[in-house]
């Protein structure tokens with residue numbers, strides 16, 4: 346059996362995991378793929394690291410461009426990350442007729458339309474299971490397992506770093522910065538961890554999932570993105586008192602008038618399975634019209650879980666690389682000429698429920714004023730807590746959960762509430778999904 350030759354670009358956390366797992370499980374992987382999959386060349390700008398991980402049996406280079414133009418290489422694995430050199434390398438590999446496997450969600454969310462068009466044109470595959478929810482086979486599920494369905498929405502905990510931070514802060518009372526450092530040491534965080542904590546990484550992944558779930562182009566630039574840095578622990582605690590957990594969710598919903606694509610801290614009823622996903626684990630809930638709700642759970646980050654997805658793609662590409670391109674699964678699930686121009690809706694137009702926390706003077710009529718404003722805006726209240734003022738204080742907190750409304754309607758009502766003399770400062774507003 347002639348081996349298929351692979352060039353690995355980047356042998357850091359995921360590249361190292363890929364090299365190790367491929368070697369360890371070589372025999373089983375060959376039995377599945379039908380022929381041996383051999384990493385023959387490793388390119389990393391840190392040659393000492395490459396030598397330490399890969400040894401001397403493979404060709405080592407610090408020039409990744411020499412790999413993507415090498416006629417001996419059949420598949421290029423891009424595990425460098427980022428939008429810059431990674432884009433050039435992937436496009437160059439495609440131009441040279443190589444299939445590409447990548448874990449780079451940033452690259453695909455931002456430049457995916459260009460990359461998949463180039464791959465289509467050249468008749469090569471670009472596989473990206475590792476780019477969303479690490480080891481969970483969510484791309485396979487959306488693209489193949491659910492292909493009978495009209496997918497209505499999906500919602501996921503798709504960033505391990507932030508879920509780890511939220512869990513550790515809640516369970517061990519540790520400060521944000523300390524837990525972030527731990528996530529970095531464990532290899533979960535992006536090279537630039539602001540991508541994790543500000544929700545950008547989750548938005549990259551939600552963008553990719555929205556494209557393959559709904560048959561639309563990548564529209565990362567229109568995604569609404571909020572991270573966890575402004576989340577206050579008092580809201581985590583009030584949410585718990587009301588029976589909810591707060592998670593950073595990536596949400597994509599298909600509507601007749603467009604698509605909601607958003608990442609933000611979200612209250613979820615604590616009884617939902619997804620509300621109990623802790624630590625660096627990921628979970629994606631997908632609602633299809635025929636199958637109903639399906640939930641995918643597992644490790645979304647880390648060396649070997651992510652390598653598991655990279656190698657599954659290597660096996661797929663090895664099995665299919667001699668097939669006629671028309672007989673392969675389309676990159677973005679839908680046939681390329683069937684992609685629809687359905688736009689992402691502005692955040693003002695989304696429909697969701699809200700958690701509102703406001704500081705008020707503890708005096709008669711306050712609650713009536715607030716509920717009147719909400720009623721005027723057709724916003725009904727689902728639950729409420731009014732705290733007793735602390736000893737010697739004249740102000741207290743009111744927390745309300747609303748039913749669904751259009752965001753611009755909620756914002757207008759909040760502005761009127763903030764204008765009341767008895768309401769002090771800004772109203773804290775978080776979105777809530779019952780899922």
Ligand SMILES: NC(=O)C1=CN([C@@H]2O[C@H](COP(=O)(O)OP(=O)(O)OC[C@H]3O[C@@H](n4cnc5c(N)ncnc54)[C@H](O)[C@@H]3O)[C@@H](O)[C@H]2O)C=CC1
Pocket residue numbers: 354355356357358359360388389390391394407409423424425426427430448449450451475476479532533534535536645646647648651
């Ligand atoms: N770490 C994780 O858990 C996951 C990471 N990913 C993605 O996988 C990719 C790789 O991530 P990690 O392995 O965590 O990163 P990393 O920083 O551990 O590894 C990147 C490697 O690329 C090398 N490199 C950088 N620039 C280079 C260049 N110009 N030429 C050659 N080598 C170069 C670095 O020396 C390093 O060894 C990223 O796109 C990331 O978003 C995806 C899922 C999970």
Ligand SMILES: N[C@@H](CC=O)C(=O)O
Pocket residue numbers: 476478479503504505506507533534535541546645646647
């Ligand atoms: N930084 C990411 C890594 C996986 O994609 C995360 O924390 O989930």
Ligand code: NA
Pocket residue numbers: 474475476477478479480481482483484654
């Ligand atoms: Na995956």
